[in-house]
Amino acid sequence: MSGVVVVTLCSAPRLAHLRNQLRATAGVPRVVVWIGDDEPPELDAEAVVRVPPGPQGLRLAAARNAGAREAAARGASLLVFLDADCIPAPGLVDAYRAAAERSPGAVLCGPVTYLPAGASLDAEALRAATAPHAARPAPRPGEVRRATPAEYPLFWSLSFAVAPAVWQQVGGFDEVFEGYGGEDTDFAFSLRTRGIPLVWVGGADAYHQYHETSSPPWQHLDDILRNGALFAEKWGEWPMGGWLTAFAEAGAIERAPGGWRRVAV
Template sequence: MLSVLTIVRNREAHLAQLVEGLRRSARKADELVVVDMSDTPIGAPAAGFPIRIERLETDGLPLAAARNRAAAMACGDQLLFLDVDCIAMRECLGRLSETLDRHDALLCADVRYLGPDDGRGSWEESALLAAGAAHPVRCFPVTGVREEPQAGLFWSLAFAIRRARFEALGGFDEAFTGYGGEDTDFGYRARDMGLPLLFVGGAIACHQYHASHDPPIQHLDDIVANARRFHARWHDWPMRGWLDQFTEMGVVEWHEGAPVVRRQPTAAERTATLSTWPASPMRIKDPLAAT
């Protein structure tokens, strides 16, 4: 049984397109589990498969806790975590499910990044595939799988794992509060458990565009705190590209070899960091971009 899991905060239109992708999938989802952190509770979109929504009241973005909540609600022995911004292409679910049948591994889907006008309203898969930009660092095979030796390139946007393995790992570490670092920590722990990281060819999901900051200055406090937590465990700095950008901006300084928040960003700095399209390699989240 394949459970698709997503978490959402104020992106109901994106969720509708995620559901539409699942509705068109060759291999149907047995269920969709949604953890809703939105300011106003969302409604269940129409679909030809069960959708269960769990409300999580929060003022922030507790990614680790929300993903763990979704996994705890799921019934399937195969878990596919799909960010609410992602639209699974027709063969994505089938490729991931079949690969999990053959491999006890941590699987990443091939995410393509869409522009501001792509995937809005009605869409054709061929148009999304033509418009989507591949990640500049992560290399996927056309078919089959490629084992990725660098655990830090684990990608939480769209990944699959056997439920038993997720539970054995203890899920995402909820000590990582808010945004950043929890996915890289999960990848490192999976590596230490001996779980291969496989990039699955043909398992394509298209990431819907949304306004964002480069670097993600709105998550400054979370990123610095979670980077310090990650370093204490792994003796390595995740999200180093973002930390370096924060340092250049003067909002972060390094004290005794560790980053600390020097000040909060100004309104002008928040405006200046709003990203533009096409996406730059830094905006396309790469937690290892600077380790």
């Protein structure tokens, strides 16, 4: 295995999404990291690595590190990370490859479009549905733009690319984070602290397949409080401020010395 390798994290609830992605990436070497206690199913991938949960839940940071190690050990020159619920545009791999050649020491991020329920995953339909999330820069296809320091917290791990040497330079994801939240922003802060460029890549479009969710993510409240406190201990500030504000406005959490805590009931 050499060249570009797609690294995907998946657990049982996202298996159908993963199979859609595997069909869309046929012909590209894939490493799947199965996160859970259960044995992974048969999958069309060069390697399947299992990462069991930890005491606090799914070990997403550890799973990305495991996928990177497996792909690098197999000779990958560029790691393309896609969450299981993301479908790549036909040009995503080529766009990331070209951007890596132009910015060899950078972490690369493409635009993400969130699809509605029932959306067609046909390539033409996806192209017509392209509407990158407005929270992040989305250069035109073929263009790249280096992130400003203030934009680093907009890094999302659901679609990004990095050379193994750059991955080693930053040290991967911090495995102290378990369960939901915090590890992406921590990775971005590590990039910024080490002076590693973050580059927005036009044309590396990914399409997030619909699934039920909530905003703010109530099912992850305790994870967000725990991981937010770990992040604040490391960096001196709390991440996920919009969600914390929403939880506070709903009366679920309150300010406490050093951060936030659940409201006693």
